[in-house]
Amino acid sequence: MAEIRDLMIKVPSIRHQWLTFLAGHGLQDFPPAEVAGVDHVVGLYENDRLVGTGATAGNILKFIAVDASTPPGAYFNQIVSELQSRLAAAGQLHVMVSTKPQYEKSFHYVGFQTLVHTHWGVLMEAGTPTITQYLQGLSGATGTIGEHRSAIVMNANPFTKGHRYLVEQAAMQSDAVDIFVVSTDRSLFTTAERLHLVQTNTADLANVHVYLGGDYMVSYATFPAYFLASNDTIINYQTTIDARLFRDWVAKILHIQTRYVGEEPLSHTTAIYNQVLQKELPPQVQVKVIPRLKVGRTIVTATQVRSAIAQNKLSEIRSLLPAKTWKFIQIHQTELETRIKKGMTIRGN
Amino acid sequence: MGISKAALAGTLESSDIQITLSPAANGIQIELTSAVASQFGEQIKKVITQTLQSLGIDNVAVKAVDKGALDCVIKARTIAAGQRALGQKEPAWEVL
Structure with a gap:
């Protein structure tokens, strides 16, 4: 043998x-x-x-x-x-x-x-667990008949006022909102830190539930190009897989009718992702693209926040961050800088 | 009783069976993949069920991928997976 x-x-x-x-x-x-x-x-x-x-x-x-x-x-x-x-x-x-x-x-x-x-x-x-076991195990994610349920998938690296704005829009227009935080741990802010900041920054919104996206939403299995530099054909293919997985399993089992996404003027990969979501999700799931929040003339992005941390210019980003994220970055500044020096990328997503 | 953690035993090679157990609440539920399921499916499930019961497990989700295993192999792999899921290190002699 x-x-x-x-x-x-x-x-x-x-x-x-x-x-x-x-x-x-x-x-x-x-x-x-x-x-x-x-x-x-x-x-x-x-x-x-x-x-x-x-x-x-x-x-x-x-x-x-x-x-x-x-x-x-x-x-x-x-x-x-x-x-x-x-x-x-x-x-x-x-x-x-x-x-x-x-x-x-x-x-x-x-x-x-x-x-x-x-x-x-x-x-x-x-x-095990299978996708069905994963979805059925999310407490509070089971909708009731007639309810309008929405979802947002975010990496939140880290959670900015822009994320908060997107969540608020969804929360106002829906009975319940499920936020799925990207589980794959390949970002400057660790998965635990990102999850914690999403939870604390949305705790006051009663109809918002926060979960980890597991292996199924923008994960290293469904969408590796989100984490590795790749060409457009690969990005198109992977985002299609990710979108259909959301449409045929996540939205179906959790009765999600609308997916909210932030408009994407800057990241090429995410811009393709948004296009593919709009092509693949309807009619089963509506896609609502929310224009980016601006503070003064600046569009709020987490990319900016990360580059300010790398350049030690924290004061520039204070206005882009909710109080809890700002406090977290101040406390962990040295640690975040060390991660960047050790080679953690701050570009990409 | 149920199990606290998931466990796997066995391989996908010819004449073997791969058993995966995971915690569940509603009895012993078996999902079987086998080329001979129509002839021997019920017998395979029976051996798995009896073996789990003799280990005292009656709430568990079972995934079985059969590659033509004989009953003694099915029993041995089920015992191994069951004991791993229960965290038992000593062989359960009374089950053999």
């Missing part, structure tokens, strides 16, 4: 062998950042010959490629099983994969469920 080995792809000769194998299976020309984001890579060997490979990045399976085997599927199952067992041993029982439509069936046979299907790609998940 074929044998699993760890592949140390930092070693140039092993990396070369691995990339050649992937290229032989049609996997090539991916952004270097995607390889750098990988946690573990395994190789499957039959008599010292590489016959399969697979990798994990967080709880996402990546770079899966196998030779044809007898019986068919044996190599594939062995790789997927090994990666799942390793993630389970590390306490991660929920696994996702974004793959080409021709591999959908193979993943079905090993217990994966399709979340979104498009012509170019498929998003699938296995294990």
